[in-house]
Amino acid sequence: MEEEKQFEPKIAAFVCNWCTYTGADLAGTSRLKYSADIKMIRVPCTGRIDPVFLIKAFEKGADGVLISGCHPNDCHYNTGNFHARRRWILFRQLLDFVGIDSSRVHFSWVSASEGKKFVDVVTEVVNKVKEKGPFTRYAKINKEFVIHE
Amino acid sequence: MSGSNIYKPEMMEITDIVQETSDTKTFRLKFKNESTAKSFSFKAGQFGEYGVFGEGESTFCIASSPTRSEYIECSFKQIGKVTTALTRLRVGDSVGFRGPYGNYFPVEEMKGKNVVFIAGGIGLAPVRCVIWNTLDLRNDFKDVTIIYGARSFNDLVYKRELKEWKERKDIKTVVTVDPGGEVPDWDGEIGFVPAIVEKVAPKAENTVAIVCGPPIMIKFTIPVLQKLGFAEENIITTLENRMKCGLGKCGRCNVGNVYVCKDGPVFTYAQMKELPQEY
Amino acid sequence: MEEKIISLDNLSFFVNDLIKDNHIVIGQDSKEINWKRITGAKDIVVNSKNIPSNISYKEFVFAKTEPIIYYKNKKDEFDIVEPALPRQKLVFLGAKPCDARSIEIMSKVFNWDYKDKFFNERAEGSIVIGVACNYQDKFCFCTSVGLSPVTEKGSDLFLVPLDEKNFALQIVTERGKEFIQPYQKYLSDGNQAKSKEILSKIKNPEKRFETSKVSEWLTNNFEHKIFDNVGDICVGCGQCAFACPVCHCFDIVDEECDYSSGRRMKNWDACQFGLFTLHGSGHNPRETQGKRYRQRIAHKFKYYQDKFDEVLCTGCGRCSRGCPVGIDIAEVVAEINSLA
Amino acid sequence: MNELRAKAKELLTNGTVKVVIGYIESTTPDRTKPFIARTAEDAEKLVFNKYCVNNLALYLTRKEFRRTGVVGIVAKGCDVKAIVQLIQENQVNKDDVYIIGMNCNGVVSELGQDFSAETIATKCLNCSVRTPLLYHTLLGTLEDLPKREDKNFVLMQKLDAMSAGERWDFWEDEFERCVKCYACRQACPLCYCERCIADKTVPRWIESSAHTRGNFSWNIIRAFHLAGRCIGCNECERACPAEIPLSLLNRKMGMVAKKEFDFVAGMGLDTPTLVGTYNLNDNEDFIK
Structure with a gap:
């Protein structure tokens, strides 16, 4: 009997250049292992993360999204993460309201020195998304986009 | 079946790229499909839709002469999404092409007459097509005069050809740049195109003037030509309107009763005057 | 013209048969928003009294968005794949006279010189079953553009409600005759006198303007404050164009399917959008809303007429009913008429 | 008068x-x-x-x-x-x-x-x-207002009680009708941007095609760009020829703004805009 292929989630991670990305680097140089299901996209600041990024990620088949940046008061640009936080409070609930389960969207503060925390966050996110299973809603409407020959 | 898909482009390959100015390039394109290449023909003044897959299509005139049928050339300025994508392409890359579309310059009727070409900036591209068409059949035409201007020396396109035309004895070529746009060893004229046309004063008798350039240049050049005695029917220009389909369907280029893409882009001044000022 | 009678029950059987025979039957949605594919007799809304839907049925022949080519990236090469375009057997059930002509009118622009296969593959096989119209409000002006609530123009078959339970079915065209042939069993013999009487009782909307007069005025009065006055309040949305049964402008854009393939789409577009004519250089030939509104009026009542001998308007009044700022096209054109 | x-x-x-x-x-x-x-x-x-x-x-x-x-x-x-x-x-x-x-x-x-x-x-x-x-x-003078049930709110409660998947299905049905005429945007007093994100092409974030995918992204982003700004005039919903209940999205965002930040748009000249500012103590219990 064929064993069912294990679900490998696709998770887009938008991370800030100054903290989380560097934190991920540290995890790497410290030889800490984290899941390859995370696809990292580096942005200058969490304040740069436009909600359309998340929509686009889901459109392109992401099963989950991770957004991570500097701890409050640590932002390289002073207030980027405060503004971002406010936007997420609103945006999460909007996503929920239109039917994109906001528990697929994860947020964290990971500083440049928190390589271990980064690994923990990634592991947790991957596990949670795996638990939720694949995000089929967009996959369903994307079926229309295959080439009909 | 009610015909083929009119929106389907033919694949062309870039065989040469010339950087005309800092933001203008000329592509030389060849059809990938042999039989398409053989059956393809066009007339001076027609245009095509050049597409980059994933970015979209953009409309440019065919800048090469129909007398040289083994390739087509197009020149474009990097402005928007598609032209930026085109700029990034290299020799050997593919471009989608639909065309040729639209009407054309009355080259047959121009035979036996004098021809004056007046162009400004990138507006030389459609004129260049007729210039080469004329020069390749030089004996069919009488006097040929080329007046071309750009904002500055750096904005002049087809510099190599301008030099070639200047050196030719059988045509008169005047190149000008706007005041302040010259370089130290500039040997051409300095001044706006309408003023230079007035200075060169081509004779109007038995002459056709082909004018193309920015709207402002056309606006001021036409009165000069009329003062020189050119009839409205003998002043010919080509209009540029935003287009998407090039087939007279999408409605974008509709000005008055005409679809610029089907009924144009070549219009005489007499025809143009009848149109609403929406180009 | 041959005339038959079809009862309401038989109409349901007829539609069920059509669906079984692979016809795609399109009818007005009961919410009066748009037209939908009918999946069974329960969806049938053939009603001479209902208001025209917010959005016309043109989307079934001229889709609001559809792929015109697919492309696949293979190393340095692109493969172009044409979308499968099965010839559809469309049946528009219950089209009012102001809807019934729409395909005919649009077909002119999609078929002059170059032929648009995407339109034709759907339009050519389509059958329009019209219905006499008993609805009328202040926005209806079909009589002003050469139609009427009782005209069978544009329909292949035309229904006239005789009573609560029965329709007269007029066989208008040869195509209609051929189409109805296999379903004769649902028809009984008709009596033209009755339907004639019913049709004669239907009141025509007031004739508001003379299209030839309007067209002539537009030729001579390109610059006029009437357009600027509308431009003042027009917000530049595409409601009027998208609801219109005959507006046919479109845009072509590329979009991704996946990472190595994509498709080129043909999407509805509207002349009221500021970006419609914007050149790459930043120059916009129609830079104010007033000029864009003039284009709309002139295209409908002059340009299309000059070029294709057809008024690009059916007088359904959708654009006026739905306009968020209450611009009434008939009012504007009637004003032009009074100036001419 | x-x-x-x-x-x-x-x-x-x-x-x-x-x-x-x-x-x-x-x-x-x-x-x-x-x-x-x-x-x-x-x-x-x-x-x-x-x-x-x-x-x-x-x-x-x-x-x-x-x-x-x-x-x-x-x-x-x-x-x-x-x-x-x-x-x-x-x-x-x-x-x-x-x-x-x-x-x-x-x-x-x-x-x-x-x-x-x-x-x-x-x-x-x-x-x-x-x-x-x-x-x-x-x-003018004030008179008594007629009263009726707030059906919109009832629908909102119904939606809130659904699962995410059911809500998606609801919106998929609604958005499917969208024709991208942008009447919602053009009729909105607060959609004043010279160049809307939906019209931007480099890059094109929101697909201009009126298919379900493009419609989802347009309508979500429209609602989000009005979060904390929408004053609830419901002009978008009235303008919509496809009769999509757009005001639900805006109203939801307004309710979130009220709940999370005690903010109501357009109510005071002295309060700064909602997303133009921040508070050090904003809720972050969803952030790890």
Whole structure:
């Protein structure tokens, strides 16, 4: 009997250049292992993360999204993460309201020195998304986009 | 079946790229499909839709002469999404092409007459097509005069050809740049195109003037030509309107009763005057 | 013209048969928003009294968005794949006279010189079953553009409600005759006198303007404050164009399917959008809303007429009913008429 | 109504303003449409009644009117909320607008309907600004409002009780009808951007095609860009030819703003905009 292929989630991670990305680097140089299901996209600041990024990620088949940046008061640009936080409070609930389960969207503060925390966050996110299973809603409407020959 | 898909482009390959100015390039394109290449023909003044897959299509005139049928050339300025994508392409890359579309310059009727070409900036591209068409059949035409201007020396396109035309004895070529746009060893004229046309004063008798350039240049050049005695029917220009389909369907280029893409882009001044000022 | 009678029950059987025979039957949605594919007799809304839907049925022949080519990236090469375009057997059930002509009118622009296969593959096989119209409000002006609530123009078959339970079915065209042939069993013999009487009782909307007069005025009065006055309040949305049964402008854009393939789409577009004519250089030939509104009026009542001998308007009044700022096209054109 | 005409006339003749943005009767008496009065004669045509649904603040950001100096505007309480929000966002200068405030007794939900308890607009049901917050002249008297059930709110509760998947299905059905005519955007007084993100092509974030995928992303982003800014005039929903219940999205965002930040858009000239600012103590219990 064929064993069912294990679900490998696709998770887009938008991370800030100054903290989380560097934190991920540290995890790497410290030889800490984290899941390859995370696809990292580096942005200058969490304040740069436009909600359309998340929509686009889901459109392109992401099963989950991770957004991570500097701890409050640590932002390289002073207030980027405060503004971002406010936007997420609103945006999460909007996503929920239109039917994109906001528990697929994860947020964290990971500083440049928190390589271990980064690994923990990634592991947790991957596990949670795996638990939720694949995000089929967009996959369903994307079926229309295959080439009909 | 009610015909083929009119929106389907033919694949062309870039065989040469010339950087005309800092933001203008000329592509030389060849059809990938042999039989398409053989059956393809066009007339001076027609245009095509050049597409980059994933970015979209953009409309440019065919800048090469129909007398040289083994390739087509197009020149474009990097402005928007598609032209930026085109700029990034290299020799050997593919471009989608639909065309040729639209009407054309009355080259047959121009035979036996004098021809004056007046162009400004990138507006030389459609004129260049007729210039080469004329020069390749030089004996069919009488006097040929080329007046071309750009904002500055750096904005002049087809510099190599301008030099070639200047050196030719059988045509008169005047190149000008706007005041302040010259370089130290500039040997051409300095001044706006309408003023230079007035200075060169081509004779109007038995002459056709082909004018193309920015709207402002056309606006001021036409009165000069009329003062020189050119009839409205003998002043010919080509209009540029935003287009998407090039087939007279999408409605974008509709000005008055005409679809610029089907009924144009070549219009005489007499025809143009009848149109609403929406180009 | 041959005339038959079809009862309401038989109409349901007829539609069920059509669906079984692979016809795609399109009818007005009961919410009066748009037209939908009918999946069974329960969806049938053939009603001479209902208001025209917010959005016309043109989307079934001229889709609001559809792929015109697919492309696949293979190393340095692109493969172009044409979308499968099965010839559809469309049946528009219950089209009012102001809807019934729409395909005919649009077909002119999609078929002059170059032929648009995407339109034709759907339009050519389509059958329009019209219905006499008993609805009328202040926005209806079909009589002003050469139609009427009782005209069978544009329909292949035309229904006239005789009573609560029965329709007269007029066989208008040869195509209609051929189409109805296999379903004769649902028809009984008709009596033209009755339907004639019913049709004669239907009141025509007031004739508001003379299209030839309007067209002539537009030729001579390109610059006029009437357009600027509308431009003042027009917000530049595409409601009027998208609801219109005959507006046919479109845009072509590329979009991704996946990472190595994509498709080129043909999407509805509207002349009221500021970006419609914007050149790459930043120059916009129609830079104010007033000029864009003039284009709309002139295209409908002059340009299309000059070029294709057809008024690009059916007088359904959708654009006026739905306009968020209450611009009434008939009012504007009637004003032009009074100036001419 | 005479008061209104007299006031508009006065403003136009004494040169306080060059234009008064108001309403005139449309095709039928039960419809009105926006009108730009430029002369005393024009002012005679102005009306104000229960059919004055449009939010005229929409025209305040138009360059051609702003260029004329101080702009006069006939505004209901809800329109003034939009004006306040525009002032907050520095789109309109407080001193460049002359508000003829109207005490409002409710308007119809759709043009062409009789005014009754059945047809009163949703936005009027729980209106707290029947007398505008900000005005230069106040006209009209308040009467009792008819009452009806807030169906919109009931639907919202129904949606809230659903699972995410069910909600998606609901919106998929609704958005499927969207034709991308952008009437929602164009009718919105707060969608004043010179170049909307939906029109931007480099890169194109929101697909311009009106298929479900493109419609989802447009409608989500539209709602988000109005989060904490929407003043609830529901013009988007009224303008929509596909009758998508857009106000639900905006209302949801408004409720979140109220719950999380105790913020209501367009209610005060002294409160900064919601997303233009932040608080060090904003909730972050969803962030790890």
